Amino acid sequence: MTATTLHEPSHREALWELEAAFERGDVVTLFGTCTVEYDGRAASSLGPGARLLVLKPDGSALVHTDEGRTPVNWQPPGSEHRAAVRDGRLRVRSVRTTPAETLDVRFSAVDHLAAYGVTGGRDVEVVGSEADLKERIVADPSLVEAGFEPLATERESEAGHIDVFGRDAEGRPVVVELKRRRVGPDAAGQLARYVNAIEREEPDGTEVRGVLVAPSVTDRARDLLAEEELEHVAVDPAASDDE
Amino acid sequence: MTATTLHEPSHREALWELEAAFERGDVVTLFGTCTVEYDGRAASSLGPGARLLVLKPDGSALVHTDEGRTPVNWQPPGSEHRAAVRDGRLRVRSVRTTPAETLDVRFSAVDHLAAYGVTGGRDVEVVGSEADLKERIVADPSLVEAGFEPLATERESEAGHIDVFGRDAEGRPVVVELKRRRVGPDAAGQLARYVNAIEREEPDGTEVRGVLVAPSVTDRARDLLAEEELEHVAVDPAASDDE
DNA sequence: GCCTTTATTTCGAGC
DNA sequence: GCTCGAAGTAAAGGC
Structure with missing residues (x-):
């Protein structure tokens, strides 16, 4: 060099x-x-x-x-x-x-x-991203809830890209939005848009559930989730192989 | 040095x-x-x-x-x-x-x-921020619409901080959300949350208008605005003194 | 190119 | 300290 x-x-x-x-x-x-x-x-x-x-x-x-x-x-x-x-x-x-x-x-x-002359070695392998969280969910869907079955991780909707789409134990469609850290109202709004889009795509009257998977939510986000009848599932942020 | x-x-x-x-x-x-x-x-x-x-x-x-x-x-x-x-x-x-x-x-x-030894001169004066846009609106409220009267630029609501709050020519409350550049669905959602919050604060049945002031909006944002009966007003992003 | 979303976002303001 | 939203956000992925 x-x-x-x-x-x-x-x-x-x-x-x-x-x-x-x-x-x-x-x-x-x-x-x-x-x-x-x-x-x-x-x-x-x-x-x-x-x-x-x-x-x-x-x-x-x-x-x-x-x-x-x-x-x-x-x-x-x-x-x-x-x-x-x-x-x-x-x-x-x-x-x-x-x-x-x-x-x-x-x-x-x-x-x-x-x-x-600086060349070579630009590729970083980052662990702990949202993509990693998705892999964990797919590997163990019970992290969302018992009986949850993921059907697609790349489903497109009119409102945008849905992280995980699946069905619950009773067969109801479930939209899962993943966040690797504590979330505010924006994430709740995002999930609401996806759920609405899927409700329009599904047969009339189908109830679509929306689940926000994140370590925690702010008060305002919690209110917004309640208002829209969406759910929050807490997941430990890091915790994959290391402790 | x-x-x-x-x-x-x-x-x-x-x-x-x-x-x-x-x-x-x-x-x-x-x-x-x-x-x-x-x-x-x-x-x-x-x-x-x-x-x-x-x-x-x-x-x-x-x-x-x-x-x-x-x-x-x-x-x-x-x-x-x-x-x-x-x-x-x-x-x-x-x-x-x-x-x-x-x-x-x-x-x-x-x-x-x-x-x-690097010291001194850290202060940058940035022109063209959202704060500048707010000043322009206050200086010339007709940029929003003829007859618009700003009442507060710091109004707090249950859903968060509202950029500009005022009343239209007919006295109806108007929530104005400012964006300095083209906006997506997130901004529409943000405005909708503010309008809902003000509707809860105002006397029952009061119609609250929501206006998104931005250079332009994406298709999806336009749909969302229409759904929520919100409005978009186009403003030239730069254009204050220079042309 | 535009649109959408994520990010070890960073940053700042308000509480 | 947390919450919230802006930023000349940057960067990635899809169309």
Whole structure:
């Protein structure tokens, strides 16, 4: 892996290295004092300050301060990075279309620039997602209730994609909505929409049950579930193989 | 601003510099080959690869590959960073509680380390948010409809916070929900919940109107609005002073 | 491309 | 601390 670094480069030196790094498809980090202007879906302006700029070969751009997980400004993948020196100052501009968005970073001082060939090993295996919960339900339908029989995990309805569809011990259709964590009113509304859609699809008068499978629900969600005559089944969030 | 950089340091040299940087409250970037283990709300495992690790003094940790705006692994602010050398390899561990989460980055090779004093200028002024839309509505209520009179922008209901509440030309109560961009069924559901809540609060039989103010709505949202007898008013998203 | 939903969402406000 | 909703949400999957 090659790493090129410049310590307190001139703006013009930084520009040369930046352009070479773009050419190579490197990931670039830039530390320095800069202002940031963004215009697109919204618009924002950020006064002078010391920041970290990360530029990726896929077009992503991140402006980080010393605080927060979220960049203070950014540009999503698919943007195009361009660098220039204007009035003796390095300027990095990242532009994308649909939607039209521009990120403009103007440096008054560049403290450090590093360019790296970063490749390989992007695949993360995340465990504990909603998909995992679905697998648990299918493997052990009694987690929903005794006698529950899953019929489809990919059923489409007029209202959208239903997590698990099946029938209870008495043969009544059951719509199951899965959430891996405590849920609010939005999830109750989502389940209600699905149940209504299935009621329209089933023969007239068929009673369709709706079950929200989640670790817990908020008070407001509980009220909404009661109002819509939907049910909540508590499941332990993690607990698959580990304890 | 002081910037310390190490090029291809030994694992032990990297450790010393890391600990000094933590002490100083610097932002640190580390390039190298590493594996990443995360365990907390979910769990994940990331095999060896070249990555960029960013450590912030507020406890944030970001693991970036050469793709994507979102880090492949991370730890939110409030975590605590610790570094150590085990079996001759640098290991950075970031831990937080509530919820208990651990991020473990094990390096097989450290290519570059940089530490920076990044301070000041974190405040971004974002224009074009929902709050801006609310100001526009209050300044010109006819954007909702002729004769609309806003009475409250902070009205609380049993179902939650209502963006704008007012009365139409005939004196009927109107619940206005604002969205700065095209909306789906969730927003229609949200508005329906607010309208229902106000109908319960108003004298029996009072007809309460619900108006969704947004640039546009999806087909499904349109159906849902029609079902619930709610209305949609189109507003240009940007368009305040600029054109 | 649009639509829909999930996310280790993050973040902020209010209670 | 929890709840709720916004976000330039991002990212994935389906059409």
